Amino acid sequence: MWKTSSALLLVVAVLLMVGGVMVASTSTVKGLEDHGDTDYFLKRQLVWIVLSVVAGIAACFFDYHYLRHLAFPLLAVSCLLLVLVFVPHVGVRVGGSYRWLRLGGLGFQPSELAKFSLVVAICWWFTRERRKVRELARGFLYPAAAIVCVLVLILAEPDYGTTVLTAAVSLLIMFVAGVRIHYLVLLAVAGALFITVLVAHNPNRMERLMAFLEPEKYAQTTAYQLKGALDAFVLGGRRGVGLGQGVQKQSYLPESHTDFIYAVVGEELGLRATVPVLLLYLAFFALGMRIAMKTTDVFGRFLAFGLTLMITLQAIINFGVVTGLFPTKGLSLPFISFGGSCLLVSMIAVGVLVNIAHHTGGLIEEPVIRDTLHDL
Amino acid sequence: MRSERERRLGMTEKASRWRYTLVVAFVVLSLGGQAIRLVMLQAWPDQIRIDSINRARQLVKDLSVERGAIVDCHGRVLAMDVFRKVVCADPVAVASNPCLQDVAETLADPLNVSARVLMRQLGSSRRRFVYPAGYGRTIDDDQACLIKEKGFQGVFFNDVLTRSYPLGASMCHVLGYVNLKGQGSAGIELKLDDYLRGVPGLVVGEFDGRRREIYERRKLEVKARLGASVILTLDQYVQYLTEQALLRAIETHRAKAAWAIVQRVKTGEILAMASLPAYDLNRFREAEAESTRNRCIGLVYEPGSTFKISVIAAALNEGRVRPDQVFDCEGGVWMYQRRPLRDYHPYDKLSVADVLKKSSNIGAAKIGLALGPSLMHKYLLAFGFGEKTGVDLPGEEAGILHPVQDWIDISPTRVAMGHEVAVTALQMLNAMCTIANDGVRMRPYVVQRVLDRDGRLLVEQTPTVAARPIKPETARLMSRLLVRATEEGGTGTRARVSGYTVAGKTGTAQKIVDGRYSDSLNVASFVGVVPADDPELGIIVVVDEPRDLHTGGLVSAPVFREIAEEALRYLDVPPSDAVQVAQGARPLPGGRSGRALAALKETAADETQGLD
Numbered sequence: 001m002w003k004t005s006s007a008l009l010l011v012v013a014v015l016l017m018v019g020g021v022m023v024a025s026t027s028t029v030k031g032l033e034d035h036g037d038t039d040y041f042l043k044r045q046l047v048w049i050v051l052s053v054v055a056g057i058a059a060c061f062f063d064y065h066y067l068r069h070l071a072f073p074l075l076a077v078s079c080l081l082l083v084l085v086f087v088p089h090v091g092v093r094v095g096g097s098y099r100w101l102r103l104g105g106l107g108f109q110p111s112e113l114a115k116f117s118l119v120v121a122i123c124w125w126f127t128r129e130r131r132k133v134r135e136l137a138r139g140f141l142y143p144a145a146a147i148v149c150v151l152v153l154i155l156a157e158p159d160y161g162t163t164v165l166t167a168a169v170s171l172l173i174m175f176v177a178g179v180r181i182h183y184l185v186l187l188a189v190a191g192a193l194f195i196t197v198l199v200a201h202n203p204n205r206m207e208r209l210m211a212f213l214e215p216e217k218y219a220q221t222t223a224y225q226l227k228g229a230l231d232a233f234v235l236g237g238r239r240g241v242g243l244g245q246g247v248q249k250q251s252y253l254p255e256s257h258t259d260f261i262y263a264v265v266g267e268e269l270g271l272r273a274t275v276p277v278l279l280l281y282l283a284f285f286a287l288g289m290r291i292a293m294k295t296t297d298v299f300g301r302f303l304a305f306g307l308t309l310m311i312t313l314q315a316i317i318n319f320g321v322v323t324g325l326f327p328t329k330g331l332s333l334p335f336i337s338f339g340g341s342c343l344l345v346s347m348i349a350v351g352v353l354v355n356i357a358h359h360t361g362g363l364i365e366e367p368v369i370r371d372t373l374h375d376l
Numbered sequence: 377m378r379s380e381r382e383r384r385l386g387m388t389e390k391a392s393r394w395r396y397t398l399v400v401a402f403v404v405l406s407l408g409g410q411a412i413r414l415v416m417l418q419a420w421p422d423q424i425r426i427d428s429i430n431r432a433r434q435l436v437k438d439l440s441v442e443r444g445a446i447v448d449c450h451g452r453v454l455a456m457d458v459f460r461k462v463v464c465a466d467p468v469a470v471a472s473n474p475c476l477q478d479v480a481e482t483l484a485d486p487l488n489v490s491a492r493v494l495m496r497q498l499g500s501s502r503r504r505f506v507y508p509a510g511y512g513r514t515i516d517d518d519q520a521c522l523i524k525e526k527g528f529q530g531v532f533f534n535d536v537l538t539r540s541y542p543l544g545a546s547m548c549h550v551l552g553y554v555n556l557k558g559q560g561s562a563g564i565e566l567k568l569d570d571y572l573r574g575v576p577g578l579v580v581g582e583f584d585g586r587r588r589e590i591y592e593r594r595k596l597e598v599k600a601r602l603g604a605s606v607i608l609t610l611d612q613y614v615q616y617l618t619e620q621a622l623l624r625a626i627e628t629h630r631a632k633a634a635w636a637i638v639q640r641v642k643t644g645e646i647l648a649m650a651s652l653p654a655y656d657l658n659r660f661r662e663a664e665a666e667s668t669r670n671r672c673i674g675l676v677y678e679p680g681s682t683f684k685i686s687v688i689a690a691a692l693n694e695g696r697v698r699p700d701q702v703f704d705c706e707g708g709v710w711m712y713q714r715r716p717l718r719d720y721h722p723y724d725k726l727s728v729a730d731v732l733k734k735s736s737n738i739g740a741a742k743i744g745l746a747l748g749p750s751l752m753h754k755y756l757l758a759f760g761f762g763e764k765t766g767v768d769l770p771g772e773e774a775g776i777l778h779p780v781q782d783w784i785d786i787s788p789t790r791v792a793m794g795h796e797v798a799v800t801a802l803q804m805l806n807a808m809c810t811i812a813n814d815g816v817r818m819r820p821y822v823v824q825r826v827l828d829r830d831g832r833l834l835v836e837q838t839p840t841v842a843a844r845p846i847k848p849e850t851a852r853l854m855s856r857l858l859v860r861a862t863e864e865g866g867t868g869t870r871a872r873v874s875g876y877t878v879a880g881k882t883g884t885a886q887k888i889v890d891g892r893y894s895d896s897l898n899v900a901s902f903v904g905v906v907p908a909d910d911p912e913l914g915i916i917v918v919v920d921e922p923r924d925l926h927t928g929g930l931v932s933a934p935v936f937r938e939i940a941e942e943a944l945r946y947l948d949v950p951p952s953d954a955v956q957v958a959q960g961a962r963p964l965p966g967g968r969s970g971r972a973l974a975a976l977k978e979t980a981a982d983e984t985q986g987l988d
Contacts, residue, residue, distance in 0.1 A: 029584075036981055045481065176395045179866035228585070230417065231429050237421040247433070247593070251585025275411055282407050289400060305396070318409045
């Protein structure tokens with residue numbers, strides 16, 4: 001699996017570089033306006049990239065099997081942190097949402113950690129209970145209850161994007177783990193109904209949904225970002241207007257360095273960059289799935305599948321939002337968008353993937369005995 | 377080993393393989409769909425959409441430019457652009473604070489609107505930017521400071537280039553004002569708008585998402601050219617004393633209006649042009665219509681007796697009458713063509729000179745008959761009646777002088793005494809100045825020069841001759857006769873200025889109310905020149921509807937004296953006696969030798985040919 005993991009790392013490295021360049025290009029206007037420094041965001045992003053790479057490398061050398069012992073404590077800590085964001089002085093309120101914990105100079109989003117630890121926990125649960133996966137209680141109710149608890153905490157911030165992503169990844173892990181399909185359909189329908197009711201009762205959300213359905217009508221208000229993003233793609237065309245030459249970042253796309261960075265890629269570099277970036281995520285997905293399928297260890301397979309899907313699905317949702325296929329929700333583009341928490345978690349996920357790959361190819365001896373013992 | 381592992385995983389793997397496949401298919405299809413979406417958006421971009429995006433972002437901005445200043449003949453500033461504070465408000469921010477009432481009350485006074493209006497405007501609007509009480513309300517800096525100190529949220533100030541008139545109402549009709557769009561709208565501001573306005577600069581660039589310019593994407597920048605400044609012939613001090621004299625006259629006589637012009641006889645330069653009521657140029661929007669009218673050139677009135685000077689000058693010039701020729705003044709009432717003609721004071725017999733001195737209507741009428749209608753009409757045209765003087769101000773009236781074929785048989789008698797015609801004060805003054813200026817009519821003007829910001833001369837006006845209606849000797853003779861009108865026994869004695877000789881003529885015209893001459897409403901005027909022997913200043917004073925006293929001799933002549941006295945002193949005009957002493961015994965027209973006079977007549981006759 002040397003080749004697979006190397007290719008995976010190469011893909012991630014290219015995405016990281018694209019991200020660094022695009023953050024440099026898009027964040028200057030906002031940096032100057034909000035902080036009086038054109039490089040404000042770039043400097044922070046570089047710090048985060050270094051931290052994340054270090055964390056990723058550490059994860060490479062951390063035997064993923066130990067994650068099974070960490071899975072539940074990690075989830076507990078995540079939940080605690082998710083509650084902490086509501087505590088004054090520890091949590092920071094930004095734009096009406098409690099998503100941030102401030103530790104020293106750098107902010108951190110517990111929902112990102114929760115996303116990761118929930119994936120690990122579900123994978124471990126279904127590895128342990130894989131014989132009873134078709135049972136109602138152990139195969140469905142217990143994990144579903146835990147998932148819903150975490151999702152509700154994330155939703156309470158509110159962070160709709162991460163909620164939807166985490167829900168989707170959790171459902172798909174349960175799906176491949178072999179949970180009965182009608183249970184999952186029931187859960188999905190219940191979740192969809194819940195979200196619908198929630199949206200209908202939140203005028204803000206409702207307006208966003210309406211704006212998604214009728215972008216022209218809301219072009220100056222709610223659909224402003226969306227219009228700015230679509231304009232960016234159109235303006236970019238095939239060849240793009242040139243790196244750094246984009247206009248959309250000049251307040252036409254307020255989130256041009258985070259959630260809507262892909263639109264600026266489209267504007268400045270054109271179709272000849274947007275499709276390759278998309279293909280990079282496809283490559284990432286393919287390599288991640290290859291690792292998952294080659295893994296003989298059940299926990300490793302679930303974990304590889306879950307983490308790959310976590311990153312790929314996030315990219316897909318982000319693409320969909322930016323190109324106007326999905327309603328707007330705040331979700332960054334992994335590896336490319338500005339934002340430390342997501343980058344850190346994504347890089348750790350990559351490190352875990354590489355670690356799984358290395359166990360698979362016979363590079364590291366599979367601890368079969370322990371696994372078997374545990375199964376008994 | 378491997379088979380062991382496969383056995384162990386076997387069941388789950390087989391069972392869930394199709395599930396993995398489904399997920400992979402789902403992800404690949406999603407990414408594929410998005411790739412198609414990207415191709416749709418980007419591969420063949422919609423040019424119409426690109427154009428509309430770019431059009432919406434294009435910024436084309438005129439760079440406002442400082443308007444040129446207007447200064448008087450000594451460079452004293454009469455109009456200039458200054459930065460002033462405009463109150464702006466964000467109603468949403470104001471309304472979100474409990475101090476709305478306080479804000480409205482604080483702003484009400486400087487903005488000159490009621491607090492209630494402001495409350496309504498600021499309290500209910502959902503906009504984020506308004507000008508309280510409307511666009512263009514500027515306030516003084518100290519008022520702005522007071523408001524700033526209160527620290528209201530959502531109340532702020534913009535600096536705006538605003539036209540400022542330091543003298544307020546003085547000279548308002550000549551200067552005019554600039555409307556809120558920056559266009560000159562009256563007076564010199566209108567007439568010379570093209571020069572004063574300058575050329576605004578142009579910026580072509582792009583807006584960012586908050587409608588601010590993106591400086592690094594500026595495509596074109598044309599620098600603005602500052603407006604040129606205008607130098608007037610008017611003298612601020614002469615204007616001031618003229619206005620003050622008129623103001624006193626209006627108060628004393630409780631008159632409806634009064635206007636006066638001071639002009640240099642030899643050049644046609646206007647030194648002062650005042651019309652009351654006036655309005656503050658800085659508050660032109662609050663001005664009443666009556667006060668915005670420049671009566672000196674924009675109002676025609678029946679001149680009455682002052683008009684006689686032109687008819688008698690014509691008759692003398694034509695040789696139809698001699699100064700000592702005696703006319704029968706019929707004891708005050710003369711029936712001509714079965715219409716009575718009355719004199720204010722009854723006279724029996726008067727020479728032409730005395731007709732002028734005593735201002736006899738019957739005498740003037742008979743002189744008019746002696747001249748005849750067609751000649752009279754020709755001379756009046758030459759004196760500039762019935763057409764615009766061409767003064768460089770907008771809104772001039774031509775007056776009324778009916779074509780001679782429309783005259784009826786009594787018309788010559790009526791026109792001769794200043795009825796059946798209507799003139800502007802400026803026309804009347806010009807006729808007087810023509811007589812004083814050896815029969816040469818100068819075109820009156822108020823703009824001396826226009827200079828651009830680098831001091832280059834763009835326009836320079838020099839004295840121009842408009843016409844020569846009468847011969848120089850006739851003119852001198854008329855001057856001497858008109859001096860008599862201000863001497864003892866004349867109607868204009870109150871116009872006399874000590875140390876100077878004054879040539880002048882009073883006029884008292886009855887106003888026409890409902891088609892009939894009114895007994896109580898008059899226009900009292902005096903037009904004169906000083907010093908008569910070496911004319912410097914021509915001054916006309918018209919007082920509209922004076923109460924108690926009605927005649928030009930009692931109402932307007934004293935105003936003339938007030939203006940003349942101070943203006944002569946201010947302008948350092950040597951007294952008449954000194955002039956005569958300095959130049960030795962200057963021969964009077966009568967004292968010339970016959971041959972010299974004949975020669976003079978010949979040249980004058982040639983000059984008179986050039987009537988236009």
